[in-house]
Each structure stands twice: as C-alpha cells, then as structure tokens.
Amino acid sequence: MINKLVEKIRKTGAPVVVGLDPMLGYIPEHIQKAAFEQYGETLEGAAEAVWQFNKGIVDAVWDLIPAVKPQIAMYEQFGIPGLEAYKKTVDYCHSRDLVVIGDVKRGDIGSTSAAYAAGHLGKVQVGGSRLSAFGVDFATVNPYLGSDGVKPFMDVCREEKKGLFILVKTSNPSSGEFQDRLTDGRPLYEWVGEQTARWGEELMGEEYSYVGAVVGATYPEMGKALRRIMPRTFILVPGYGAQGGKGADLVHFFNEDGLGAIVNSSRGIIAAWKQEKYAGFGPENYADASRKAVEDMIEDISGALKER
Amino acid sequence: MINKLVEKIRKTGAPVVVGLDPMLGYIPEHIQKAAFEQYGETLEGAAEAVWQFNKGIVDAVWDLIPAVKPQIAMYEQFGIPGLEAYKKTVDYCHSRDLVVIGDVKRGDIGSTSAAYAAGHLGKVQVGGSRLSAFGVDFATVNPYLGSDGVKPFMDVCREEKKGLFILVKTSNPSSGEFQDRLTDGRPLYEWVGEQTARWGEELMGEEYSYVGAVVGATYPEMGKALRRIMPRTFILVPGYGAQGGKGADLVHFFNEDGLGAIVNSSRGIIAAWKQEKYAGFGPENYADASRKAVEDMIEDISGALKER
Numbered sequence: 001m002i003n004k005l006v007e008k009i010r011k012t013g014a015p016v017v018v019g020l021d022p023m024l025g026y027i028p029e030h031i032q033k034a035a036f037e038q039y040g041e042t043l044e045g046a047a048e049a050v051w052q053f054n055k056g057i058v059d060a061v062w063d064l065i066p067a068v069k070p071q072i073a074m075y076e077q078f079g080i081p082g083l084e085a086y087k088k089t090v091d092y093c094h095s096r097d098l099v100v101i102g103d104v105k106r107g108d109i110g111s112t113s114a115a116y117a118a119g120h121l122g123k124v125q126v127g128g129s130r131l132s133a134f135g136v137d138f139a140t141v142n143p144y145l146g147s148d149g150v151k152p153f154m155d156v157c158r159e160e161k162k163g164l165f166i167l168v169k170t171s172n173p174s175s176g177e178f179q180d181r182l183t184d185g186r187p188l189y190e191w192v193g194e195q196t197a198r199w200g201e202e203l204m205g206e207e208y209s210y211v212g213a214v215v216g217a218t219y220p221e222m223g224k225a226l227r228r229i230m231p232r233t234f235i236l237v238p239g240y241g242a243q244g245g246k247g248a249d250l251v252h253f254f255n256e257d258g259l260g261a262i263v264n265s266s267r268g269i270i271a272a273w274k275q276e277k278y279a280g281f282g283p284e285n286y287a288d289a290s291r292k293a294v295e296d297m298i299e300d301i302s303g304a305l306k307e308r
Numbered sequence: 309m310i311n312k313l314v315e316k317i318r319k320t321g322a323p324v325v326v327g328l329d330p331m332l333g334y335i336p337e338h339i340q341k342a343a344f345e346q347y348g349e350t351l352e353g354a355a356e357a358v359w360q361f362n363k364g365i366v367d368a369v370w371d372l373i374p375a376v377k378p379q380i381a382m383y384e385q386f387g388i389p390g391l392e393a394y395k396k397t398v399d400y401c402h403s404r405d406l407v408v409i410g411d412v413k414r415g416d417i418g419s420t421s422a423a424y425a426a427g428h429l430g431k432v433q434v435g436g437s438r439l440s441a442f443g444v445d446f447a448t449v450n451p452y453l454g455s456d457g458v459k460p461f462m463d464v465c466r467e468e469k470k471g472l473f474i475l476v477k478t479s480n481p482s483s484g485e486f487q488d489r490l491t492d493g494r495p496l497y498e499w500v501g502e503q504t505a506r507w508g509e510e511l512m513g514e515e516y517s518y519v520g521a522v523v524g525a526t527y528p529e530m531g532k533a534l535r536r537i538m539p540r541t542f543i544l545v546p547g548y549g550a551q552g553g554k555g556a557d558l559v560h561f562f563n564e565d566g567l568g569a570i571v572n573s574s575r576g577i578i579a580a581w582k583q584e585k586y587a588g589f590g591p592e593n594y595a596d597a598s599r600k601a602v603e604d605m606i607e608d609i610s611g612a613l614k615e616r
Contacts, residue, residue, distance in 0.1 A: 021420075024434065032435070041435035073420045077427035078434075079441030080392055087388060105416055107450065109480040109546075112329075112381045119385035126332065126386075127340070127349035133387030142415065144452045145478050146485030170453050172417040177454030178500060181491040188489060188496070195485070238417075 001137045001163045002205040002212070002234060005099050006259060008066030014298045015254070017101060017236070018061055018290075019266025020054050020089060021071040026271035027053045028283035047081035050074075053286075054089045057270055058096055060287035061294050067099035069236075069264050090136055101236065102136030105167065107149045114152035122156035138163040140214060140236070143192050147199075154203055154211065163210040163234075166196045168226060171216025171239030189222065190229060197230040208234045208260065215253065217245025217263065224252035227260070235261040240297070241268025247300035251308040258305055269293045309445045309471045310513040310520070310542060313407050314567060316374030322606045323562070325409060325544070326369055326598075327574025328362050328397060329379040334579035335361045336591035355389035358382075361594075362397045365578055366404060368595035369602050375407035377544075377572050398444055409544065410444030413475065415457045422460035430464035446471040448522060448544070451500050455507070462511055462519065471518040471542075474504045476534060479524025479547030497530065498537060505538040516542045516568065523561065525553025525571065532560035535568070543569040548605070549576025555608035559616040566613055577601045 009015050024032065024046060032049045039045035058068070070093075075086035093100050106116040115124075120139045123130040141153055141164050153164050169179055169189040179189045193213060200209030209232050215223050217239035227235070235253050239245045240263045253261040272278040272293035273286035281289035317323050332340065332354060340357045347353035366376070378401075383394035401408050414424040423432075428447045431438040449461050449472050461472050477487055477497040487497045501521060508517030517540050523531050525547035535543070543561050547553045548571045561569040580586040580601035581594035589597035 023419075023423075036435055041437040043432075043434065043439055043441060046432070046434040071416075071420055071423075073414070073416060073423040073427070077423040077432045077441060079427065079439075080388060080395060082427070082441070083391055084388055105450075106381070106413070108379075108381060108413055109478065111331075112379055115331075115381040115385040119381070119387065119390070124351075124354070124385045126351065126354040127344055129349040131351055131387075133351060133385060133390070142413075142450050142452055144450055144475060144486060145480055146482030146487070148480050148482040167452060170417065172453055172456050174454030174456040177503070178452060178496065179454070181489070181496060181499065183489040183491055188486065191489065192486060 001099065001161050002208050002210050005066060005234070005262070006207060008099060009259065009262065012064060012066050013302060014065050015259070015262045015301060016065050016294065016298055017067040017069045017262050017264045018057070018065055018269050018294065019069045019071060019103070019264045020057070020270065021074045021266040022050045022053050022270060023074060024049065026267070026274065028273065028286050030283065043078045043081040046078045047085040050078070050082070051085040051088050055092060056287040057290050058093055058098070060291045062096040062098055064291070064294050064298065065098070067101055067262065068093050069101040069103050071103040071266065087134060090134060099138070100136045101138040101140070101165065102134065103140050105140050105142050107142035107145055109145060110148045110152055113149045117153040117156040121153070121162040122160050138165060138212070140165045140167065142167050143195070150199060154199060157210050158203060163212060165212040165214045165236040166192070166199070168193045168196055168213040169215045169219055169222050171218045175216065190225065193226045193229045197233055200230070200233050204232065208232055212236055214238065217250055220249040220252060223250070227252055227255070231255070237261055237263045241265040247304035250301060251304050254305060263301055265297055269297070309407065309469050310516050310518050313374060313542070313570070314515060316407060317567065317570065320372060320374050321610065322373050323567070323570050323609060324373050324602065324606055325375040325377045325570050325572045326365070326373055326577050326602065327377045327379060327411070327572045328365070328578065329382045329574040330358045330361050330578060331382060332357065334575070334582065336581065336594050338592065351386045351389040354386045355393040358386070358390070359393040359396050363400060364595040365598050366401055368599045370404040370406055372599070372602050372606065373406070375409055375570065376401050377409040377411050379411040379574065395442060398442060407446070408444045409446040409448070409473065410442065411448050413448050413450050415450035415453055417453060418456045418460055421457045425461040425464040429461070429470040430468050446473060446520070448473045448475065450475050451503070458507060462507060465518050466511060471520060473520040473522045473544040474500070474507070476501045476504055476521040477523045477527055477530050479526045483524065498533065501534045501537045505541055508538070508541050512540065516540055520544055522546065525558055528557040528560060531558070535560055535563070539563070545569055545571045549573040555612035558609060559612050562613060571609055573605055577605070
C-alpha cells in the first residue's frame with residue numbers, strides 16, 4: 001500500500017491528503033435539513049448528513065489527490081450510525097481508488113492491538129470465515145505502550161500489504177508536554193522516531209517503509225530533524241492550514257526526491273466554503289469550494305518544493 | 309461517578325473489576341454454534357455470540373462486584389455489529405447498576421478528543437437535541453498528546469459527573485520502552501503520574517478525583533511509587549491473573565483506607581471455565597466458573613490487604 005501511495009502521489013503531483021473530519025458545523029444547512037427531515041435530529045440524522053457531505057466532497061476532489069484521511073472520532077461521536085457513515089465513506093473512497101488512511105490513533109497491549117489491527121486493517125476469524133470489518137489501507141497508531149503494542153499492527157500490515165503512521169510528534173500545542181522531554185540530551189520524540197525507523201526496516205516497500213510516522217506541520221524544525229533520523233519513513237503531516245502550517249514551512253519534511261511526506265488538511269478543505277476566501281461559492285457549492293482549496297494547497301506545497 | 313464507584317467498592321468489599329474482553333476463543337462452543345446457526349459465520353454471528361456470552365457472565369457476577377470494563381477493541385474487531393454488542397453490553401450492565409469503565413484508550417488533539425469525549429462519556433449536539441452515543445461512566449485515555457488532548461475529556465467529566473483513567477504505566481512487557489525513559493533522573497511515567505494528579509486536583513470527588521490512572525499490576529514497585537505521587541488518584545490496575553499479577557503484589561497500590569485502587573481481571577474471570585482449576589464446571593456452566601473465579605479473586609486481594 002505504501003508503493004501505491006507513492007505511485008499515486010507521483011501521478012497526481014499532489015503530496016496531499018484530505019482529512020474527512022466532518023463536524024456538523026462544517027456541513028451546509030441544506031444538507032443537514034434534508035437529513036433531519038428524513039431521520040429527525042437523531043444520531044441517524046447526523047450520520048446521514050455527514051455521509052452526504054462527504055460524498056459531495058469526494059466526488060469533487062478525488063481526481064486531484066492520492067488519499068483521504070477520515071478521523072474516526074468525528075464519526076464515533078454519533079455512535080453506531082456514525083460508524084456506519086465512516087464505513088460507507090471508506091468504501092466509497094475505495095470505489096474512487098483513493099488510498100484511505102484511518103486516523104484511529106489506536107494502541108494497546110499486544111492481544112488488544114491485534115484485535116484493533118484485525119478490525120481496522122486486516123481480517124477477523126469467525127468460525128471458518130475471514131472477514132473484514134473496516135478495511136482501511138493505513139492506520140495511525142499511538143506508540144506509548146512500546147513495541148508490543150505496535151508489532152501486532154505490523155504483523156497484519158505484512159500479511160495484508162497495509163501500512164501504519166506512528167505518532168511521533170503531534171501537531172497540537174501541548175504535544176511537547178511529554179513528547180519533548182529530554183533523555184540523554186535528546187527529546188522523547190527523537191527516540192520514538194528512531195524506534196519507528198527501526199520498526200520500518202522490518203517492513204520495507206520499494207522506496208519507503210510500510211511503517212510511517214506522524215509529525216505535525218506546526219513544528220517544522222523538529223520535522224527537519226526527524227526527516228534525517230527516519231530517511232525511509234513516510235511522514236504524514238497534520239496541522240497544515242487551519243492549525244497554522246504553511247507550504248514553505250514544510251519543505252524539510254520531504255526528501256530530495258520530492259517524496260517522503262504527505263500533508264493533511266481537514267478543516268481548510270472540507271469547510272473551505274466558510275472561509276472568506278471561498279465564500280463566493282456559497283453553501284450550495286461547498287464541494288466546488290473544497291476543490292478550489294485543494295488546488296490552492298497543491299500549488300502552495302509544490303511551489304515551495306520547487307523553490308527550495 | 310467516582311463517588312459511586314467508591315461507595316460500591318465499600319458495599320461489595322470488592323476492589324475488583326471484571327474485564328469483558330470476549331475473544332471468540334473464550335466463548336463456549338454451544339454459544340457460538342447457536343449464534344452462527346442464527347446469523348451464519350458473519351460479523352453479526354460473532355457479535356451475537358459475544359453478547360450472549362457477556363450476558364451470561366454479567367448475570368452470574370453482577371452482585372459481587374462494583375464495576376465492569378469492556379475492552380472496546382474486542383468488539384470493534386467485529387465492525388458495526390461488534391460495536392452494537394458493545395453498546396448492548398454497556399446498557400445491560402447499567403441495568404444491573406454496575407459502573408461501566410469503557411477501555412477505549414482514546415486520545416487526540418483537542419477538537420478530536422472533544423468528539424471522543426462526547427461520544428463515549430457525554431452527549432453530542434444534533435440540531436436541537438443532545439444525544440448519548442455510548443454512555444459509559446469512565447473512559448481510559450492515552451496521555452501522549454499532553455494536556456490539550458486530556459482537557460476535553462475533563463470538561464465532559466465535569467459536566468456529566470463521569471471519570472477518566474489516564475494511562476500512566478501500562479501492564480505490558482514493553483511498556484518501559486518509552487514510559488521508563490529518565491528525565492532529570494525520573495522516569496516518564498512519574499512525570500505523567502504527577503501531571504495526572506494535577507489534572508485530578510481540578511476535578512475532585514468526595515475522597516478521590518474523577519481523574520484516575522492506569523498502573524499495571526505487573527510493576528508493583530512502580531505502583532508503590534506512583535501511589536505516593538498521586539494520593540487522591542484512583543488507580544485502575546490491569547494485569548492481574550493471566551498477565552501475572554497476584555494479590556500480595558498489589559497491596560501498595562491501595563491507600564491505608566483500603567481504597568484507592570480497583571484491580572481488573574479479564575481472561576482470568578471470563579475464560580475461567582478453560583482453566584484446569586475451574587474445569588469441573590464444564591463449558592455449559594462457564595458463568596458459574598466465572599462467579600467462582602471472582603470470589604477467589606476477591607478473597608486473594610482482600611486477604612492480602614488484611615495481612616499487610
């Protein structure tokens with residue numbers, strides 16, 4: 001799957017992933033209204049609004065980008081109906097040949113991580129059948145429990161040719177509270193990065209490893225250091241746009257080959273219609289606003305990469 | 309909810325939580341067979357087997373214990389039907405007046421943690437309605453992202469009188485890989501413990517805080533140190549039984565008042581019928597085997613507490 005991701009980035013020229021993190025506040029009134037008329041102001045109604053909203057955006061942007069990243073929390077908050085909308089979104093993106101990164105940030109003791117890995121990336125054994133539950137292509141994984149929380153995910157990746165992004169340095173303001181703590185003069189995130197590179201060596205694709213890393217756009221200097229520590233690790237970079245990252249800040253997350261990183265934007269794309277810059281589209285044409293925002297983002301990042 | 313947990317521990321005399329982590333391998337043949345006859349070897353069939361198995365155990369042990377802890381991964385691996393079985397289990401345990409600890413180990417950037425908190429512990433706004441999705445009483449939370457990943461959970465706890473258990477030192481063999489790293493001569497888990505105690509001060513119940521901690525039974529010396537660092541923090545202790553912890557190892561997780569900790573056993577209770585010790589019950593009476601295993605566990609822990 002890492003090979004497919006690299007190939008699709010080359011083909012689209014877009015090291016960009018659209019975060020499908022649909023808060024109800026991002027969804028235009030007319031979509032919410034239609035969903036609530038059908039299902040009431042219920043979890044089912046919210047899930048239907050989310051699904052219709054996502055479908056519009058995917059239809060508008062799928063040809064520009066290699067991948068999407070649904071954040072499962074935004075679906076999980078609506079319970080079972082929300083998770084049905086998550087699954088429908090994953091399947092629909094697959095029908096558009098998009099790589100799907102499930103932003104699930106799971107991680108637990110070995111036997112439990114194995115269950116998460118089976119459910120999200122692999123297959124689960126039920127009697128004589130092997131069944132897929134969510135079936136995404138990559139999952140994000142929290143490393144706090146160490147190797148035996150990560151290895152079960154790697155086992156499934158090996159079998160299914162799926163991939164991971166390990167949280168190394170997250171984009172949020174307080175990420176330094178524990179991640180920046182110094183041990184022997186080096187911050188924890190560097191140790192996690194080094195371990196991620198080591199895990200990655202066990203599971204190499206053609207150019208990059210199936211084991212990637214998450215490093216926030218909001219910490220460009222740390223991204224530069226981590227790029228060196230993890231040369232064959234693909235970096236998923238959240239925090240572009242709404243959280244503050246800009247294309248020029250991101251060049252050092254990439255290798256000289258112009259690869260090695262994929263930048264996520266969620267709110268900046270899916271809620272583009274609410275920004276002054278794209279307000280001309282109007283809520284009815286929210287998906288066209290998203291398409292324009294994707295085009296602008298690709299130009300910003302490609303431009304910065306060319307100039308470096 | 310921490311006050312209710314303390315009260316129920318006093319009433320039952322059992323600082324014990326039963327982990328409802330039903331792997332299919334733990335479920336007696338006759339239950340699996342009945343479920344597969346009805347639904348086939350499908351995710352629905354697996355979920356039905358899990359639910360029937362859980363119901364049997366809850367009916368057999370509910371009066372002995374204050375709380376249960378379903379591990380959501382074991383349900384999530386069966387996709388939407390699995391999560392429906394999770395929700396049914398949560399609701400059924402509530403109908404038996406059990407405190408339900410959702411072992412979800414979520415944790416993300418602020419806005420995303422807010423969605424998880426709403427979905428698992430609180431309510432989500434849909435139009436003019438405020439709706440509950442999973443509605444557990446406590447959730448486990450991963451601290452790797454720092455305060456702004458934890459605070460949204462605390463906000464919901466404040467509003468809903470719910471509680472948290474923050475992963476401080478986990479029970480698995482490789483937990484030391486990052487958690488034991490020394491900063492200024494002290495391991496990371498102590499810094500996390502100190503921060504957990506600080507978060508807890510902002511959200512105190514009568515005797516203990518709504519913000520608890522997870523510390524593995526498999527590391528009794530670290531439990532002793534953390535008990536001192538977090539005096540008003542309730543400690544959820546996994547790793548008893550199947551993972552290796554014994555009652556005598558656990559006394560220092562408790563305060564002098566005999567409170568302050570609650571010990572989880574999953575496999576050791578729910579798969580008791582598969583152990584030689586309880587084999588006499590037979591698979592048909594698996595729930596009675598679980599009841600006996602709970603009684604033995606309470607005796608082991610209470611005995612150790614009396615002897616110290």
